[in-house]
Amino acid sequence: MERGLFLVLPLFLGLLQQGRGGPLEVEPRERVVVVAVGGSMQLTCRLDCSGPRAASVQWRGLDTSLGAVQSGAGSSVLSVRNASLSTAGTRVCVGSCGNLTFQQNVKLLVFAFPDQLTVSPVALVAGLDQEVACTAHNVTPADPDALSLSLLLGDRELEGVQTLGRDEEEEPQEGEDMLFRVTERWLLPPLGTPAPSALHCQATMRLPGLQLSHRQPIPVLHKLTSREPPVMTSLEATLDQGSIHSPPSPGKPGNSSTGPCLPEIHQSPVPGxxxxxxxxxxxxxxxxxxxxxxxxxAAYERREAGAQAWLSVLWAACNPEGWFQCRLDPGGQMASLYVVPEISLWTGSVVLGLLFLVFLIYRLWKCCWARQLLGSSAPPEPN
Structure with a gap:
């Protein structure tokens, strides 16, 4: 019996020796790997075996499409190209050395975070309580743990703001991917004196091993008290200071080689x-x-001719205090102008003159009426 054990033991140790191998290695080493929609990446799995047998390595998926897999002796490469939301899921690398089996899981997370921020209104006026909204378009994931929106003064969050709410809505899409539109609204206190030149809306995407941010400037205008040309007739100058223009898409117009075409608003005083x-x-x-x-x-007289559009503002016909906005098509770029009318000097003079005239007429009437009463009540002179 003991002799039989001595004969079996070396054979068993030999089998173990053939199956012994090093740890299974996966690159990237993170257990959660992120990739942008439309992006590409590779997952490489390796295993070394000691002994005459080569390691067997293969990628497997759990109810997800694997993508392109190339396996060889001791390694397997999983390539993900043009990632979509359906690409997300868990990938499993399985390797074996003889009778020993090793396994590692990798979670693939697909996100969308384009630089598509919009703000409303497009500019603020100093000295007023105002509501402002910031929207991030075509994003996913949209939950607050992954995507946050904030208002910045310089590099710090603006103090004294009141959060009014957050909305998450599906964006209309032609493809299968479900992307979202996330809007956050705040109530701003009157900005201090002197007011800053601009605030910024910042959107931040935080995922395992990744943090990205985009900013959109919000110019701050001093409240206009005259009809002189305002500080801003176009957002182009402010955008150049606060953000990086993306190159214009093929087929879309552009007025420079570094940024998109933007409309501009000019104003000219006319009688009345x-x-x-x-x-x-x-x-x-x-x-x-x-x-x-x-x-x-519809209350304003307008004329449009291609790349130019006119709008007439009559002080007597309407109350024009507020935002005027025009849009460029195609492209959708906007330009805005805030107008606060003031009663002009000649109008004030006319009003004062009318009041003075009414006062003179009243005094003359009162004087003549008093004289008439005195004349009718005087006693007749004796003959």
Missing amino acids: GLELLCEAACGPGVAVRWTQAPGDL
């Missing part, structure tokens, strides 16, 4: 009002139109 001109020097194939005015846009 103001004439606004929205124009875009973008070459042929573009058009601008007025999209917003205080009160009802």
Whole structure:
């Protein structure tokens, strides 16, 4: 019996020796790996075996598409190209050395975070309590743990703001991926004196091993007290200071080699009002139109001719205090102008003159009426 054990023991140890191998290695080493929608990446799994047998390594998926897999002696490479949301899931690398089996799991997380921030209003006015909204478009995941929106003054969060709410809505998509539109709203206190030149809306995406941020400037205007040209007739100068322009897409107009084409608003005083001109020097194939005015846009006289659009503001016909906005098509870029009318000097003089005239007429009437009463009540003279 003991002799039989001595004969079996070396054979058993030999089998173990053939199956002995090093640890299973996966690159990247993180257990959660992130990739952007449309992006590409590779997962490489390796295993070394000691002994005559080569390691067997293979990628497996759990109810997910594996992508392109290339396996060889001791290694297997999983390539993910043009990632979509359906690519997300758990991947399993299985390796074996003889009778020994090793396994490692990798979770693949797909995200979307384009630089597509919009703010409303497009500019703020100092000295007023205002509501501002910031929207991140075509993003996922959209939960607050992954995506946060904030208002910045310089590099710090603006103090004294009141959060009004957060909305998450599905973006209309042509493909299968479900992306979201996330909007956060705040109530701002009156900005201090002197007011800052701009605030910034910042969107931050935080995922395992990754943090990305985008910013959109919000210019701050001093409240206008005259009809002189305001500080801002276009957002182009402010955008150049606070953000990086993406190169124009093929087929879309552009007025420079470094940024998109932007409309501009100019104003000229006319008798009894103001004439606004929205124009875009973008070459042929573009058009601008007025999209917003205080009160009802239909109450204003407008003319549109391709890359130019005029709007007439009559002080006596409407109450034009507020935002005027025009839009460029194609592209959708906006330009805005805030107008606060002031009663002009000649109007005030006319009003004062009318009041003075009414006062003189009243005094003359009172004097004549008093004389008439005195004349009728005087006693007749004796003959």
